[in-house]
Amino acid sequence: MEVFDHVIVGGGTAAGILAWRLTEAGRSICVLEAGPSDSKFYHRVPAGFIKTLFDPDVTWQLASTPNPHSGDRPIQYTQGKVLGGSSSVNGMVYNRGQRADFDHWAQLGNRGWGYDDILPYFRRTERREGEGDDAYRGREGRLGVSTSPWPSAVVDAFIDSAAERGHPYNPDYNGARQEGVGRYQSAIAGGRRASTATAFLHPARRMGAVVRTHALATRILMEGKRASGVAYRQHGETKEVMARRSVILAAGTTNTPKLLQLSGIGPAALLQRHGIPVLHALPGVGENFHDHYSPRLVVRLREGVDSLNAHVRGLPLVGQVLRWMSGRPSILALSPALVHVFGRSDPAFDMTDYSLVFTPGSYKQGFIGRLDDFPGMTCGAWQMRPESRGHVRIASADPMDVPLLDPDYLGVEKDRAVLIAALREARAILSAAPLAPMIEGELFPGPDVQSDDEWLDFARQYGNSSYHLVGTAKMGPASDPMTVVDDRLRVHGLDGLRVVDASIIPVIPSANTYAATMMIAEKASDMILSDA
Incomplete structure (x- = not known):
């Protein structure tokens, strides 16, 4: 049985930063990515987003259920299914949001998430090329940010x-x-896309991080109330990988709640309806879904x-x-x-x-x-800050089925x-x-x-999605029954299980979510290391 310090589910925007920081600190890492490597030429050319956004080989092509508030029509979603995740296929806009966005997160009971707390993590990621006050901008990070x-x-x-x-x-x-x-400023350096795969994940692999592509996580393995590993499918085979310290979900706003629900963690009635044993009832898993x-x-x-x-x-x-x-x-x-x-x-x-x-x-x-x-x-x-809220729910107990998405836009x-x-x-x-x-x-x-x-x-x-999907594993104190993780991103009531992606965002920032997701991963890596 293979055992690593940490198993990271998803090889996307947040996972690349986690893999780099944890590997750099001497931890053994296994990253499971459902899609392929980011090896296509279009992944390097910024204008290649026209090709990559709609390529089913490297993206999840999803759609919402029809909703009367958005014309009773399905809304199309693209999410990265490739090393680098959406950072390898998206529009590359680098937009953090407003101070008040993050101060609001802290006011909701999330200690350490106010603007002054998270600004150093924004700065740590970026290598800003061009104008900017160095009190706010990073100049020595691994991810290039430029203005066209x-x-x-x-x-x-x-x-x-x-x-x-x-x-x-x-x-x-x-x-x-x-x-x-x-x-706009964009994650483009030297005329080429700067993804978290090129800036973080591939360097982490060269330092020893193990990265498995075409590896679809199907279930979190539990020993009582502790996450001990992950079951996954790769090339038609079912495999398992174990985690000494923690399982980290970085699969994104649609796939993170899906995996939790498939593993028996989520709204009890939903799990029972699909014949999944309820291992840990958490009603907020998959709720609070919102987008621009x-x-x-x-x-x-x-x-x-x-x-x-x-x-x-x-x-x-x-x-x-x-x-x-x-x-x-x-x-x-x-x-x-x-x-x-x-x-x-x-x-x-x-x-x-x-x-x-x-x-x-x-x-x-x-x-x-x-x-x-x-x-x-x-x-x-x-x-910027829509108040409409929807949900993400599994359609069946089959991991191959896509989840049901309802953002309730304009509700x-x-x-x-x-x-x-x-x-x-x-x-x-x-x-x-x-x-x-x-x-x-x-x-x-x-x-x-x-x-x-x-x-x-x-x-x-x-109207259409801006692909800024957030909120389905909401961060907040356990006193709020709709929260999923605490302010250290640990799943309420469980050990050894964290969520580190845009799904933890309690209220969407006034911005594209790429920069905020990287900030979350930077902060999470410090918390994971300090909790040891």
């Missing part, structure tokens, strides 16, 4: 239009304040206005490839989002509550990842009101004077959409 140098008159005009609408220019939203407009829900406006530009659409075919694309290979600015080195606006739906609010996400390109309706043949641009909108009136305000502001920016000479017309939703009811109908029919 790609020149664009459309991008400049959008920033000017947002400023004309009253949004202050902010060169570093990951610094002292988030509010304002500016260029984003409809997108699309505008057609006048002929001759330069957008991404003009560079993705024929000789222009060849030129962009050559530029990328020579290290010059290129569309191949871009993330899908170039400009942010963090704003307030009501000027009286003391915190920003919506985000606008701009790219100087437009995609064909109904053709995922394919740009239009004409010049266009896109502006998405999402509420709360406040979420609807903030999103409508954000969509109206997106249109106002796209209509402002600096952009006006470049625009031929709004394609989507189109000028006929004017009233709040029409905006809401548009949002329900065409």
